[in-house]
Amino acid sequence: MRLFLGLFLVLGFAAILVLWSLNHRRRCQSFGRRKRSGSSVVNYRFTKKPDWVPKEIIRMKALMRDAGCRSLADTFNRRFAHAGTTVGKTYVSDTVRKHRYEILLLRRRLKNRPPKPMPINKVWAMDLTGKADATGQIHSILGLLEHGSRVNLCLQALPDKSSLTLLRCLLAAVERYGKPECLRTDNEAVFTSGLFRFGLWLLGIRHQPIEKGCPWMNGRVERFFGTLKSKLDRWEVDSLQQLNDALVPFRFWYNHVRPHRNLDGRTPAEVWKDDDLDFRPRTESWFAAWDGLLTGYYLRV
Incomplete structure (x- = not known):
C-alpha cells in the first residue's frame, strides 16, 4: 500500500512538472507579440x-x-x-x-567630403578679421567672398568698423560684380544692426546670419581668412595704408595664382570666368610677392 501511494505521488509530481513546462514554453513564445483588434498575432518583438x-x-x-x-x-x-x-x-x-x-x-568621410558645387554669384559671405601693426594697433580687415567660385570680391583694411562703412564696401562690390541673392554673415553686432539690415533690404539682398556659436556655417570665408592669416602673420605693417597696399598682391595671388583643391585645381578667377586652361593656349609668368611668401605661376590665355 505504501509503495503504491509513493508511486502515485511521484507520477503526479512528474505530471505537474510537465504541465508547468509546457505552459512556460507557450508563455515565452508569446512574449512580445503585438495584437490588433479583430485579428490574430501580427509580429514578434524580436524579429x-x-x-x-x-x-x-x-x-x-x-x-x-x-x-x-x-x-x-x-x-x-x-x-x-x-x-x-x-x-x-x-x-x-x-x-x-x-x-x-x-x-x-x-x-x-563626411567631414572631408568636398562641398557641392554652387551657382556663381548667388551667395556672398562677409566677415571681419584684424591685423596689428608695428605699434600694436589692430586694424579691421573686411573680406567678401563669393561661394560658388571662392573668388575674393573685396579685401580691405577699414578705418572703422561701422555698419555704414561695411555697406559702402558692399555697394561698391555690387556695382562692380552684380547683386547676389543672399549675404551670409556671423552674428557680430555690426552685421545685426538695424542700419545694416535696412541697407540689405534696400539693395534687395536677403540676409543669412549663421547660428550663434557655429562659425563653420560660414566656412568658406573662414577658410579664406585662414589662408590670409597664415601669410599675414609673417608680414609686418606700419600703418593702415601700408596694410591696404599689402592686401592688393595677396588678393591677386589668391584669385589668379593659387589653385584651389575644391575647385579641381583651378583658381577662383578661372571658375568665376568659367575658363578651363587645360585645353587652351596660354602664357605663364612667375609671380612673387611679400618677399617670397606669395609665389606661384600665373597662367593666362
Whole structure:
C-alpha cells in the first residue's frame, strides 16, 4: 500500500512538472507579440530588422555625434514609425557598439567630403578679421567672398568698423560684380544692426546670419581668412595704408595664382570666368610677392 501511494505521488509530481513546462514554453513564445483588434498575432518583438535599419543608425550616429542612444532611437522612430519600423534604445546601443569603427570612418568621410558645387554669384559671405601693426594697433580687415567660385570680391583694411562703412564696401562690390541673392554673415553686432539690415533690404539682398556659436556655417570665408592669416602673420605693417597696399598682391595671388583643391585645381578667377586652361593656349609668368611668401605661376590665355 505504501509503495503504491509513493508511486502515485511521484507520477503526479512528474505530471505537474510537465504541465508547468509546457505552459512556460507557450508563455515565452508569446512574449512580445503585438495584437490588433479583430485579428490574430501580427509580429514578434524580436524579429530581425531590415538591413537598411542598422545602416541608417550608423549614418545618424556619424551625423549626430553627441546624441545618445535614446535620442537616436526617438529620432529614428519619428522618421520611420509611419512605415511600421521602430527601434528601441537597447537595439541602438548594440548597433553603435558593434559598428564603432564604421561610424568613425563614415564621420571622417563626411567631414572631408568636398562641398557641392554652387551657382556663381548667388551667395556672398562677409566677415571681419584684424591685423596689428608695428605699434600694436589692430586694424579691421573686411573680406567678401563669393561661394560658388571662392573668388575674393573685396579685401580691405577699414578705418572703422561701422555698419555704414561695411555697406559702402558692399555697394561698391555690387556695382562692380552684380547683386547676389543672399549675404551670409556671423552674428557680430555690426552685421545685426538695424542700419545694416535696412541697407540689405534696400539693395534687395536677403540676409543669412549663421547660428550663434557655429562659425563653420560660414566656412568658406573662414577658410579664406585662414589662408590670409597664415601669410599675414609673417608680414609686418606700419600703418593702415601700408596694410591696404599689402592686401592688393595677396588678393591677386589668391584669385589668379593659387589653385584651389575644391575647385579641381583651378583658381577662383578661372571658375568665376568659367575658363578651363587645360585645353587652351596660354602664357605663364612667375609671380612673387611679400618677399617670397606669395609665389606661384600665373597662367593666362
